[in-house]
Amino acid sequence: MKFSVKLRLTSFLIVLISINETLSSSYSILHMIQNIKKQQASSVLGRSTLMFVSWPSPSPTVQSQYQRPVGIIRETHEVTVVIVPLPAQGHLNQLLHLSRLISSYDIPVHYVGTASHIRQAKVRVHGWDPLAISNIHFHEFSIPSYETPPPNPNAPTKFPTQLIPVFNTSIKLREPVYALLQQLSGTSRRLVVIYDSLMAYVIQDVGLIPNAESYCSPGTSAFTIYSCFPQEMTDFAKLQQDVKPISSGYLFNTCRAIEGPYLDLHVKSKITDSDKQWAIGPFNPVEVNGQKNSETRHCCLDWLDKQAPNSVIFISFGSTTSVSDEEAKEIATGLDKSGQKFIWVLRDADKGDVFQGEDRRAQLPKGFEERVEGRGIVVRDWAPQLEILGHSSTGGFMSHCGWNSCIESISMGVPVAAWPMHSDQPRNAILLEKVLKIGLKVRDWSKLNELVTSITVENAVRRLMDSAEGEEMRQRARELSKAVKGSVMEGGLSRLEMDSFIAHIRR
Numbered sequence: 001m002k003f004s005v006k007l008r009l010t011s012f013l014i015v016l017i018s019i020n021e022t023l024s025s026s027y028s029i030l031h032m033i034q035n036i037k038k039q040q041a042s043s044v045l046g047r048s049t050l051m052f053v054s055w056p057s058p059s060p061t062v063q064s065q066y067q068r069p070v071g072i073i074r075e076t077h078e079v080t081v082v083i084v085p086l087p088a089q090g091h092l093n094q095l096l097h098l099s100r101l102i103s104s105y106d107i108p109v110h111y112v113g114t115a116s117h118i119r120q121a122k123v124r125v126h127g128w129d130p131l132a133i134s135n136i137h138f139h140e141f142s143i144p145s146y147e148t149p150p151p152n153p154n155a156p157t158k159f160p161t162q163l164i165p166v167f168n169t170s171i172k173l174r175e176p177v178y179a180l181l182q183q184l185s186g187t188s189r190r191l192v193v194i195y196d197s198l199m200a201y202v203i204q205d206v207g208l209i210p211n212a213e214s215y216c217s218p219g220t221s222a223f224t225i226y227s228c229f230p231q232e233m234t235d236f237a238k239l240q241q242d243v244k245p246i247s248s249g250y251l252f253n254t255c256r257a258i259e260g261p262y263l264d265l266h267v268k269s270k271i272t273d274s275d276k277q278w279a280i281g282p283f284n285p286v287e288v289n290g291q292k293n294s295e296t297r298h299c300c301l302d303w304l305d306k307q308a309p310n311s312v313i314f315i316s317f318g319s320t321t322s323v324s325d326e327e328a329k330e331i332a333t334g335l336d337k338s339g340q341k342f343i344w345v346l347r348d349a350d351k352g353d354v355f356q357g358e359d360r361r362a363q364l365p366k367g368f369e370e371r372v373e374g375r376g377i378v379v380r381d382w383a384p385q386l387e388i389l390g391h392s393s394t395g396g397f398m399s400h401c402g403w404n405s406c407i408e409s410i411s412m413g414v415p416v417a418a419w420p421m422h423s424d425q426p427r428n429a430i431l432l433e434k435v436l437k438i439g440l441k442v443r444d445w446s447k448l449n450e451l452v453t454s455i456t457v458e459n460a461v462r463r464l465m466d467s468a469e470g471e472e473m474r475q476r477a478r479e480l481s482k483a484v485k486g487s488v489m490e491g492g493l494s495r496l497e498m499d500s501f502i503a504h505i506r507r
């Protein structure tokens with residue numbers, strides 16, 4: 001079976017071709033998926049009724065340990081883990097979630113990055129509090145200054161080229177990361193480096209440390225593992241490929257309940273240098289408590305409390321994409337005409353340094369916010385996505401289909417109106433729509449250069465929120481969510497794989 005993962009780092013043109021291939025291969029193994037999914041769902045759910053716990057709870061807060069200077073790391077540990085994320089929100093977020101999971105096994109975790117990206121990761125974490133976990137040690141390194149151009153909402157593609165300068169400069173983390181690894185290697189029997197696949201260059205010296213080994217976290221689904229990047233990204237991506245660090249295995253932010261057959265395919269097709277892989281996702285918490293009385297609770301959650309179950313659609317296109325004023329107008333008009341309730345996060349895409357410079361405010365049609373008052377909310381800043389998706393009033397998600405958003409939506413049982421923007425997103429959209437059948441298409445990838453009209457938006461919102469078809473998707477999403485939640489519980493498949501990974505690094 002030819003699987004599109006063989007296509008690496010190609011141009012946008014090839015994205016289109018590979019999607020067709022993915023499509024046919026996904027159809028041909030669909031029955032396999034359904035069977036496996038049924039078996040897993042029943043076995044997982046069978047166990048889950050009595051043992052409803054979330055991941056092991058973290059150790060109590062010890063504030064003094066939290067930002068311990070590197071110079072005084074003294075104790076000897078069995079195993080120490082160092083996490084090396086790519087400095088972009090989705091990647092920072094995902095590996096910070098993973099840090100929490102590993103930390104819950106009482107293993108010291110060191111999370112590295114620039115000062116600004118560490119701060120970004122911490123202030124935007126959702127579903128739990130990184131300040132409350134003393135086992136996570138943050139290391140802030142400096143790198144040469146880099147350009148932080150604003151995103152261009154009118155660019156011909158939605159790929160976040162504004163982040164290329166920070167990606168390019170992030171390779172300078174190589175030296176300080178190596179120095180940290182050398183220092184930590186003396187305090188631990190084994191040093192385990194978990195790196196984003198786009199940070200291979202930075203960790204290429206791991207092989208020089210005798211008690212260190214590295215594990216790659218691709219950050220995508222198994223279905224889409226080798227994303228296709230546009231031309232602007234190929235230099236940086238190739239840099240990572242050329243160093244080819246010896247990876248001792250792969251850690252997937254997914255689980256067998258979602259895409260077991262693709263995980264198997266990944267091993268069978270031998271596309272990587274290691275046959276060891278662990279599907280230990282979702283990395284994100286699968287249970288979030290809304291903290292009803294908390295002062296820091298986002299106001300849109302209070303509003304959600306007052307709405308009927310499954311009556312609100314959440315709209316957000318992630319951290320890397322800005323919509324143009326023209327697109328914003330079509331979305332606004334479509335939402336208005338749909339008559340449905342909504343929370344729409346309309347913020348500018350991230351710059352290389354999110355704490356620098358002004359953010360653009362996309363224009364909305366005159367009078368829009370007044371017209372939809374009481375029925376819809378436009379959020380202009382960061383929104384607690386996991387809590388929103390986890391809220392019982394949320395019944396649909398219009399999303400760019402970044403992998404974090406997909407797996408969060410799957411975790412919370414919310415079907416998706418797919419509006420893919422770039423990279424792995426069009427394939428994730430196919431996974432949701434054609435394989436899992438918990439999504440419908442808004443933006444047609446074959447009409448990439450056409451404006452998505454208000455009529456398309458209106459129809460998609462109605463289909464998802466107010467039709468029998470939408471209700472069926474919601475039902476399937478709920479079932480998948482149950483299987484995924486069962487997976488991370490004691491005895492569930494993801495939890496067993498996580499236990500097995502921890503046992504492996506403690507061997």
Ligand SMILES: *[C@@H]1O[C@H](CO)[C@@H](O)[C@H](O)[C@H]1NC(C)=O
Nearest residue numbers: 164165166167168235236239
């Ligand atoms: C990024 O680095 C590559 C070389 O690795 C270079 O060709 C490219 O111009 C750089 N891009 C930016 C925006 O700095």
